[in-house]
Amino acid sequence: MTQAQAFINDGVHYLPHYFTVPLNYRDTNQGTLTLFAREVRLAGDELSHKPWLVYFQGGPGFPAQRPNGHGGWLKRALQDYRVLLLDQRGTGHSSVISHQTLAPLTATQQAEYLSHFRADNIVRDAEFIRQQFAVEQWAILGQSFGGFCSLTYLSLFPQSLLRSYITGGVPSICRPADDVYRATFKRTMDKNQAFFRQFPQAQSLCQAIADHLIDHEEFLPNGQLFTVEQFQQIGINFGMSDSFIATYYQLENAFIEVSGQPQLRYEFLNTMLSEQGFQTNPIYAILHESIYCQGNASNWSAHRVRNEWAAFNYQKGQPFYFTGEMVFPWMFEQYTNLKPLQQAAEILAAKTDWPTLYNAEQLANNTVPVSCAVYADDMFVEMDFSRETLAGIPNANAWITNEYEHNGLRADGERILDKLIAMGEQTAAMLKPLC
Structure with missing residues (x-):
C-alpha cells in the first residue's frame, strides 16, 4: 500500500x-x-x-x-x-x-x-x-x-x-443514550420547522418525493433501492450552517419527466448517494450509539425514541419531516455496504459491558x-x-x-x-x- x-x-x-x-x-x-x-x-x-x-x-x-x-x-x-x-x-x-x-x-x-x-x-x-x-x-x-x-x-x-x-x-x-436522542429529536424538529418556514414550498416537494418513493421503485447509482427513510436522513445537514438553501435546491431538482411519467433525476439520485457517508465510513453507523454507552446497551436507542415522535414516521397525507444524525437498525437492511454488518450491529447494540x-x-x-x-x-x-x-x-x-x-x-x-x-x-x- x-x-x-x-x-x-x-x-x-x-x-x-x-x-x-x-x-x-x-x-x-x-x-x-x-x-x-x-x-x-x-x-x-x-x-x-x-x-x-x-x-x-x-x-x-x-x-x-x-x-x-x-x-x-x-x-x-x-x-x-x-x-x-x-x-x-x-x-x-x-x-x-x-x-x-x-x-x-x-x-x-x-x-x-x-x-x-x-x-x-x-x-x-x-x-x-x-x-x-x-x-x-x-x-x-x-x-x-x-x-x-x-x-x-x-x-x-x-x-x-x-x-x-x-x-x-x-x-x-452520565446520561443514557435515550436522554441524548430525546433531546436531539426535539432539536431536529426545531430545525425542520425553521426550514419549512423559510421555504414553505419545500413541504409539498418533500411530500411529492416521499409519495413517489412509496409508489415507485427508484434505485441509486450503486443499485440500492432508495426509500423514504433514506431520503429523510439528509436532514443531518440541518445541523450545519447554510444548509437550508442547499437542501431546497436539491428538492427543486428532484424530478424529470420521461415518456410522460415522473422519475427522480439521475443527478438527484447521485446526490442522495453522496449523502450516505455510512457506505464509506461504517464506523459512524455501527458504533454511533455506543459513544453514549458505559456499562449499558444502547438497544437501538434512536429507533426506540423515534417511536415517541410519530411525526418522523412519514405517512401519505401527513407533513414530512427529515431526521438527523440518528442511526437505525433498518439501515443495515437497506444500505448496500452495511448489509454485511447487520449481525455485528445487532451484537453491538445488545452489548452491556462497554467500559466507562x-x-x-x-x-x-x-x-x-x-x-x-x-x-x-x-x-x-x-x-x-x-x-x-x-x-x-x-x-x-x-x-x-x-x-x-x-x-x-x-x-x-x-x-x-x-x-x-x-x-x-x-x-x-x-x-x-x-x-
Missing part, C-alpha cells in the same frame, strides 16, 4: 508518521493496528520549541481533515503550535474499517474487533504517540465527537495535557485549562447537557453562542480557535501560584 509522503505547500510543512499500536491495550496479544498521523508545521519551524496540538476529528469514524494550512483554525493554530492531525483508528490511513476489510470476519469476530474502536482506545493511541515523541505535555483540540475524546483524555491521562480546546462537543458524561469513558471524580478535580465553544442551537450536542457537564469540571470555561451551528470550527475556525486560546491562557494565568 502506498504510504503518505512529506511535502511543503505554500510555506507549510506536512510530515507523515506511522505507528504500530495494540488493537486492545488491555490484552496486547490480540494483534496490532497501523496508526497514521500527519504533522503540520510552518516551514522553518523545525528547530522551534512550539508545543504540540493534537486534533481529534468529529464522527465517529472519519479521518482527520486534509487541510490547506493557510486557512481556518489551522492557520491560527500554527502561530502557537505544531499540529498533529490524527487519523483515528479505523479511518484514513489507520487500519481502515470498511465492508471490504471486515468481510473475512464472522459477525462475532466483527463485533469483537469493532468494540475496540471507541474514544477510550483512540485516546490511548494518542497517548502512545505522545510517549513515542517523548513529549511531556501537549494540547488537544476536539471537534464534535473529538470533544467526547477530549473529555476521555482528561479522564484517563490529565497529566499529559497542557490545554484542552473543545468545539461543539461537550457530552453528558469518563471518570467523573477525576474531572471534578481537573487542573487542565479547558476552553469550549458551546453552540446554543446545536442540533447534535444538547447545550443543556454540555452546561451540566461543565458545571462539574473546574477550570473549564464555555463560550456559549448562537452565532454558529455545529460546524462552527469549519465555518469560522480561525476566530473560534483564537478565542478559545485566549480563554485558555486566561485560565492558565489564574492557576499560576502567587510568588
Whole structure:
C-alpha cells in the first residue's frame, strides 16, 4: 500500500508518521493496528520549541481533515503550535474499517474487533504517540465527537495535557443514550420547522418525493433501492450552517419527466448517494450509539425514541419531516455496504459491558485549562447537557453562542480557535501560584 509522503505547500510543512499500536491495550496479544498521523508545521519551524496540538476529528469514524494550512483554525493554530492531525483508528490511513476489510470476519469476530474502536482506545493511541515523541505535555483540540475524546483524555491521562480546546462537543458524561436522542429529536424538529418556514414550498416537494418513493421503485447509482427513510436522513445537514438553501435546491431538482411519467433525476439520485457517508465510513453507523454507552446497551436507542415522535414516521397525507444524525437498525437492511454488518450491529447494540469513558471524580478535580465553544442551537450536542457537564469540571470555561451551528470550527475556525486560546491562557494565568 502506498504510504503518505512529506511535502511543503505554500510555506507549510506536512510530515507523515506511522505507528504500530495494540488493537486492545488491555490484552496486547490480540494483534496490532497501523496508526497514521500527519504533522503540520510552518516551514522553518523545525528547530522551534512550539508545543504540540493534537486534533481529534468529529464522527465517529472519519479521518482527520486534509487541510490547506493557510486557512481556518489551522492557520491560527500554527502561530502557537505544531499540529498533529490524527487519523483515528479505523479511518484514513489507520487500519481502515470498511465492508471490504471486515468481510473475512464472522459477525462475532466483527463485533469483537469493532468494540475496540471507541474514544477510550483512540485516546490511548494518542497517548502512545505522545510517549513515542517523548513529549511531556501537549494540547488537544476536539471537534464534535473529538470533544467526547477530549473529555476521555482528561479522564484517563490529565497529566499529559497542557490545554484542552473543545468545539461543539461537550457530552453528558452520565446520561443514557435515550436522554441524548430525546433531546436531539426535539432539536431536529426545531430545525425542520425553521426550514419549512423559510421555504414553505419545500413541504409539498418533500411530500411529492416521499409519495413517489412509496409508489415507485427508484434505485441509486450503486443499485440500492432508495426509500423514504433514506431520503429523510439528509436532514443531518440541518445541523450545519447554510444548509437550508442547499437542501431546497436539491428538492427543486428532484424530478424529470420521461415518456410522460415522473422519475427522480439521475443527478438527484447521485446526490442522495453522496449523502450516505455510512457506505464509506461504517464506523459512524455501527458504533454511533455506543459513544453514549458505559456499562449499558444502547438497544437501538434512536429507533426506540423515534417511536415517541410519530411525526418522523412519514405517512401519505401527513407533513414530512427529515431526521438527523440518528442511526437505525433498518439501515443495515437497506444500505448496500452495511448489509454485511447487520449481525455485528445487532451484537453491538445488545452489548452491556462497554467500559466507562469518563471518570467523573477525576474531572471534578481537573487542573487542565479547558476552553469550549458551546453552540446554543446545536442540533447534535444538547447545550443543556454540555452546561451540566461543565458545571462539574473546574477550570473549564464555555463560550456559549448562537452565532454558529455545529460546524462552527469549519465555518469560522480561525476566530473560534483564537478565542478559545485566549480563554485558555486566561485560565492558565489564574492557576499560576502567587510568588
